[in-house]
Amino acid sequence: MNKLTTIFVADSGPIRTVTLNRPERRNAMTPEMQLELLAILEDTAASGCRVFVLTGAGDAFCSGLDLSALLTIHDKTMIERRAEAELLARLFLALYKLPIPTVAAVHGPAIAGGTGLAMICDFTLATPAAKFGFTEVRIGFVPALVSAFLALQVGHKHSVDLLLTGRHFGAEEALRLGLVNEVVPPGELSHRVKALADTLIANSPVALAATKRLIAEQNKEWLSAAITDGLEASVAARTTSDFREGIAAFLEKRKPVWQK
Numbered sequence: 278m279n280k281l282t283t284i285f286v287a288d289s290g291p292i293r294t295v296t297l298n299r300p301e302r303r304n305a306m307t308p309e310m311q312l313e314l315l316a317i318l319e320d321t322a323a324s325g326c327r328v329f330v331l332t333g334a335g336d337a338f339c340s341g342l343d344l345s346a347l348l349t350i351h352d353k354t355m356i357e358r359r360a361e362a363e364l365l366a367r368l369f370l371a372l373y374k375l376p377i378p379t380v381a382a383v384h385g386p387a388i389a390g391g392t393g394l395a396m397i398c399d400f401t402l403a404t405p406a407a408k409f410g411f412t413e414v415r416i417g418f419v420p421a422l423v424s425a426f427l428a429l430q431v432g433h434k435h436s437v438d439l440l441l442t443g444r445h446f447g448a449e450e451a452l453r454l455g456l457v458n459e460v461v462p463p464g465e466l467s468h469r470v471k472a473l474a475d476t477l478i479a480n481s482p483v484a485l486a487a488t489k490r491l492i493a494e495q496n497k498e499w500l501s502a503a504i505t506d507g508l509e510a511s512v513a514a515r516t517t518s519d520f521r522e523g524i525a526a527f528l529e530k531r532k533p534v535w536q537k
Contacts, residue, residue, distance in 0.1 A: 279316075281313050281317070282309065282313070283297070283298055283299055283307065283309055283310035283313050284296060284297055284298050284310060284313050284314060284317065285298045285334070286317055288326070291325065291326055291327035291328065291478055292326070292327065292328045292330060292471075292474050292478075293321055293324070293326040293328070293329050293330065294330040294331075294332065295314070295317055295329070295330065295331050295332075296332050296333060296334050297310065297331075297332070297333040297334060297338070297339050298334045299334070299343075300333075300334040300335025300336070300337070301335075302340070302343055303335070303336070303337035303339070303340035303386065304333040304334060304335065304337050304338065304339045304340060304391070305339070305340045305341060305342065305343035305344070306339065306341065306342050306343060306365075306390055306391075307343045307346050308346070308361065308364060311364050311365060311368045312364070314368055314371075314372075315364075315367060315368055315371055318368075318371045318372060318375055319371070321375065321377070322375055322376055322377075326377060327377055327378075327474075327477065327478045327482060328377060328378050328379075328380060328474040328477050328478060329375060329377055329378070329379045329380070330379075330380045330381075330382055330470055330474065331372075331379065331380070331381050331382070331394065331395075331398060332381070332382040332383075332384070333383075333384070333385065333387075333391075335385075336384075336385045336386075337385040337386045337387075337391075338381070338383045338384065338385055338386060338387040338391055338394075338395060338407070339386075339387055339388070339390065339391030339394055339395075340386060340388050340389070340391055341388045341389030341390040341391045341392075341412070342365075342389065342390050344416070344524055344527055344528060345528065355512070355516075358512050358515045358516070359508070359512050361515075362421075362422075362508050362511040362512050362515070363508060365390065365422055365511075366422050366504055366507070366508055369393060369394075369397055369422055369423075369426065370504065372394065372397050372398065373397050373426070373493065374489075374493055375489075376486040376489055376490065377482070377485065377486065377489075378399050378400065378474075378477045378485060378489075379397075379398040379399045379400070380398055380399065380400045380401075380402065380470055380473060380474065381394065381395040381396075381398035381400070381401045381402065382402055382466055382467070382470045383395050383401060383402065383403040383404070383407040383448075383457075384403075384404050384406060384407065384463065384466055385404075385406055385407060385408070386407070386408045386409075387407060387408070387409050388408070388409070388410050388412055388445075389410070389411060389412050389413055389420070389423075390423065392409045392410060392411060392423065392456075393422070393423035393426065395409070395456075396423075396426060396427065396430060396456045397426050399489070400458050400473060401451075401456060401457045401458055402457070402458060402459050402461050402466060402469055402470060402473070403448040403451065403452075403457045403459075403460055403461070404448065404460070404461055404462070404463040404466055405447070405448055405449075405460060405462075405463065406448075406463060407447070407448040407451070407457075407460075408445050408446075408447060408448075409445065409446055409447070409448075409451050409456065410439075410443065410444060410445040410446060411423060411424075411427070411439050411440050411443060412443045412445070413440075413443065414440070414441065414442075414443040415443045415523070415527075415533075416520070416523030416524055416526070416527050416533070417514075417517060417519030417520040417521075417522060417523030417524075417533065417535070418514050418515075418520055418523065419510050419511060419513075419514040420440050421506075421507035421508070421510040421511035421514065422504065422507045422508070422511060424436065424440055424503070424507060425500055425503035425504055425507055426500075427439065427440070428503070429496060429500070430454075430455055430456060431454050431455055431456065435454055448460045518536055519533075519535055519536065522534060522535065522536075
């Protein structure tokens, strides 16, 4: 595997912890980070690891896609735009289908695609400082890929609320909605993650993998169609004037002016 520059990997016995490591950008995802995450997920699936833990360096878990990397998106071809959307879909699906239990340790903001990473993990543990939000509509984008996974977890009404308002919500509300398994005091997050990992490691690895595979198969037909629809929506959203304005407004720290 090539040298990793945007994530940090640490193995402690059968527990693999992957830390998103762009704290100066609140661990915002670039294509490079997504490719590195895909590579480490592939490596993890083939390794002897028993539990996969995902967290973030610094004060944030993950602030979503790095919007500064989208500045040139309007100069890209449709093929290039589709490839970018497909890369994120591949990452989400690889995390969802990993044959070992996955745990997100969320100690700060997990926004947009960051919320996606956190909720796709089998277990999501969060401190009171954690903050979530599907904020894509605020910048003229569509929460196309995360919407499929969200619908599996909270149902139609809650999905519509979170996706259309684009509002932020805290760890306690995420717990009530079922997006978080447990809210943990900030000083106890690593201890609680370790205790959960030990519980999982005590179970049969063959049975755990088979159970995860069964759950994925039960959702396969619906999720596959939802991801396909999401890809089309994501590609189309990248071509709109609202998206161009939303990105510009965000980077210029002003309110967007939408076309009517």
